[in-house]
Amino acid sequence: MAASSRAQVLDLYRAMLRESKRFSAYNYRTYAVRRIRDAFRENKNVKDPVEIQTLVNKAKRDLGIIRRQCPLSSGIKSHAQGLQQRQHAVGPGCAVWKGCGMEEPSPKIMGHLNL
Amino acid sequence: MLLRAAWRRAAVAVTAAPGPKPAAPTRGLRLRVGDHAPQSAVPADTAAAPEAGPVLRPLYMDVQATTPLDPRVLDAMLPYLINYYGNPHSRTHAYGWESEAAMERARQQVASLIGADPREIIFTSGATESNNIAIKELEAAIQPDTSLVSVMTVNNEIGVKQPIAEIGRICSSRKVYFHTDAAQAVGKIPLDVNDMKIDLMSISGHKIYGPKGVGAIYIRRRPRVRVEALQSGGGQERGMRSGTVPTPLVVGLGAACEVAQQEMEYDHKRISKLSERLIQNIMKSLPDVVMNGDPEHHYPGCINLSFAYVEGESLLMALKDVALSSGSACTSASLEPSYVLRAIGTDEDLAHSSIRFGIGRFTTEEEVDYTVEKCIQHVKRLREMSPLWEMVQDGIDLKSIKWTQH
Numbered sequence: 413m414a415a416s417s418r419a420q421v422l423d424l425y426r427a428m429l430r431e432s433k434r435f436s437a438y439n440y441r442t443y444a445v446r447r448i449r450d451a452f453r454e455n456k457n458v459k460d461p462v463e464i465q466t467l468v469n470k471a472k473r474d475l476g477i478i479r480r481q482c483p484l485s486s487g488i489k490s491h492a493q494g495l496q497q498r499q500h501a502v503g504p505g506c507a508v509w510k511g512c513g514m515e516e517p518s519p520k521i522m523g524h525l526n527l
Numbered sequence: 528m529l530l531r532a533a534w535r536r537a538a539v540a541v542t543a544a545p546g547p548k549p550a551a552p553t554r555g556l557r558l559r560v561g562d563h564a565p566q567s568a569v570p571a572d573t574a575a576a577p578e579a580g581p582v583l584r585p586l587y588m589d590v591q592a593t594t595p596l597d598p599r600v601l602d603a604m605l606p607y608l609i610n611y612y613g614n615p616h617s618r619t620h621a622y623g624w625e626s627e628a629a630m631e632r633a634r635q636q637v638a639s640l641i642g643a644d645p646r647e648i649i650f651t652s653g654a655t656e657s658n659n660i661a662i663k664e665l666e667a668a669i670q671p672d673t674s675l676v677s678v679m680t681v682n683n684e685i686g687v688k689q690p691i692a693e694i695g696r697i698c699s700s701r702k703v704y705f706h707t708d709a710a711q712a713v714g715k716i717p718l719d720v721n722d723m724k725i726d727l728m729s730i731s732g733h734k735i736y737g738p739k740g741v742g743a744i745y746i747r748r749r750p751r752v753r754v755e756a757l758q759s760g761g762g763q764e765r766g767m768r769s770g771t772v773p774t775p776l777v778v779g780l781g782a783a784c785e786v787a788q789q790e791m792e793y794d795h796k797r798i799s800k801l802s803e804r805l806i807q808n809i810m811k812s813l814p815d816v817v818m819n820g821d822p823e824h825h826y827p828g829c830i831n832l833s834f835a836y837v838e839g840e841s842l843l844m845a846l847k848d849v850a851l852s853s854g855s856a857c858t859s860a861s862l863e864p865s866y867v868l869r870a871i872g873t874d875e876d877l878a879h880s881s882i883r884f885g886i887g888r889f890t891t892e893e894e895v896d897y898t899v900e901k902c903i904q905h906v907k908r909l910r911e912m913s914p915l916w917e918m919v920q921d922g923i924d925l926k927s928i929k930w931t932q933h
Binding site: 440444474478 | 598793
């Protein structure tokens with residue numbers, strides 16, 4: 413099997429973020445998005461193709477988990493957790509996820525991926 | 528292969544519930560709202576209840592009480608709740624074999640997290656049962672030179688880390704058994720039963736993002752630690768804990784342990800940062816706040832603060848948007864302050880004003896900031912109403928007051 417290309421890794425990253433945003437539970441959603449971003453960033457300088465493939469395989473498995481779990485957590489209706497709208501102004505951290513959020517991964521982060 | 532495909536079909540059927548399609552989740556902390564009480568995906572009646580308006584549940588900051596399931600844990604458990612339902616002790620067919628294989632895999636995952644051998648892990652219904660098994664061992668083997676030391680690894684009220692390795696060394700040199708209740712510590716700080724010379728250890732599933740109703744006890748084999756079974760029956764779990772092992776639950780516990788091992792460093796770094804943030808922001812805006820517990824040997828995810836001149840219960844009720852707990856047992860029938868706080872020498876009045884903040888894997892910076900903001904706001908408000916605070920502001924030393932008897 414050919415080693416994963418830069419484009420494939422980017423696709424995987426985008427797909428994972430896209431699927432993660434569908435978690436209806438605030439805590440799961442924010443965790444998934446944050447963890448994926450931090451994990452890809454942490455491993456951006458990995459050069460060894462075997463190690464890269466291992467990481468990619470793990471990411472694919474995690475993508476499968478996200479795909480299976482998202483509909484489960486939104487299929488069960490419950491009161492949402494969160495803050496009263498009037499009492500909380502959207503802080504800088506929240507602004508990232510307004511609108512379409514991270515559909516396009518930041519070119520600055522991806523520019524560092526060196527495969 | 529067929530089984531897995533069937534499970535996938537079943538899972539899809541379960542989740543494809545008719546009913547109002549949820550709106551796309553809004554961003555940040557302004558969440559969309561569920562308009563029904565919690566219900567299963569199978570609709571009882573499909574008429575949508577009229578919405579009064581958005582109803583939100585509080586933020587969750589009480590991870591010492593219990594933790595949500597990690598999605599990876601639920602994913603591991605589901606097959607065993609749907610199609611792979613065999614009894615792991617059935618020896619004669621594939622249902623039993625696959626269930627047993629899952630159970631043994633989970634046992635290996637738990638053992639690997641604490642540096643143990645899988646044969647030293649016995650599954651139980653939780654840390655409480657494990658503690659009882661460990662203590663019963665003492666009663667069963669009481670001799671002049673036998674005793675047991677039992678210590679919590681990380682305290683659940685103030686987050687203090689006990690010097691386990693030192694205690695282990697002392698116990699081992701005096702030939703005394705060493706048990707630790709590691710419910711709050713497993714998967715959060717590195718533990719090795721051999722390095723720390725631990726003989727018995729209690730593990731709880733629902734404190735580490737696993738399911739409720741399951742735990743484990745680690746029982747050292749070399750040198751052998753003998754325990755007496757609490758419940759007798761069919762001799763499962765090497766005769767130390769009879770009863771069918773609940774495969775879905777132990778698979779969940781195993782998965783939780785494996786995830787914890789992978790995520791320990793990342794979680795610890797993040798939780799430490801959030802913990803610093805919470806403490807610093809509260810302390811720089813409010814005077815007379817005391818953190819309970821030794822700051823040097825402290826697990827960052829459990830923060831116990833006492834706010835002087837404010838009653839703990841009233842602060843908890845004021846912070847109704849945040850799920851918190853007080854360190855004391857005020858919520859129980861007795862109004863006694865926490866025995867832990869009393870033991871560390873906290874003044875009575877400070878012990879009554881303690882609040883425990885729990886930061887976990889899923890806690891966000893926004894949740895911490897919101898909690899801090901509300902906490903500051905309500906402490907200030909409650910202090911304004913407090914005659915004690917007024918007296919302190921006027922320079923009166925409260926300890927010098929002679930309260931008249933009625």
